Amino acid sequence: MVTLDGMSRRNNRRRSAGPASLGLNGPRVEAGPSGYGDEQYLVRQIPGARAVKTYRCPGCDHEIRPGVAHLVAWPADGLGGAEDRRHWHTGCWNGRGSRGITRRWS
Ligand SMILES: [Zn+2]
Numbered sequence: 001m002v003t004l005d006g007m008s009r010r011n012n013r014r015r016s017a018g019p020a021s022l023g024l025n026g027p028r029v030e031a032g033p034s035g036y037g038d039e040q041y042l043v044r045q046i047p048g049a050r051a052v053k054t055y056r057c058p059g060c061d062h063e064i065r066p067g068v069a070h071l072v073a074w075p076a077d078g079l080g081g082a083e084d085r086r087h088w089h090t091g092c093w094n095g096r097g098s099r100g101i102t103r104r105w106s
Helices: 090-094
Strands: 028-031 040-046 070-075 086-089
Touching: 070 090, 086 090
Parallel strands: none
Antiparallel strands: 028 040, 040 070, 070 086
C-alpha cells in the first residue's frame, strides 16, 4: 500500500498579523499567488537599499523601481531555480490571496 506522502505534508505556517521579526532576511514559506494551499512559495524580503534594479511585479504588472522595498517569491518545490523568482510589490503579494483564496488547514 502506497500513501502519497507529499499530499499530507504539514507545517506550522501561520499567518501572523505582526511584523516578521524573526529571520528578517531568511525566506519564509507562504501560499503561492494562486491562493491554493498546496502551492507553497518561499518569500524573501528585499529592503530598499538592496533593490538596485527595475523589476516587473506580476501582481499589478507595474514596475518596481530601484530603491523600493519589495519581496521575491519562488516556488518552494522549484529547487530554488533563480529563473522562477518573481519580484512583487509587498502590497501586491500580501493581497494576492484576497481574491478568493481557498484556505485549507490540514
Ligand atoms: Zn505590484
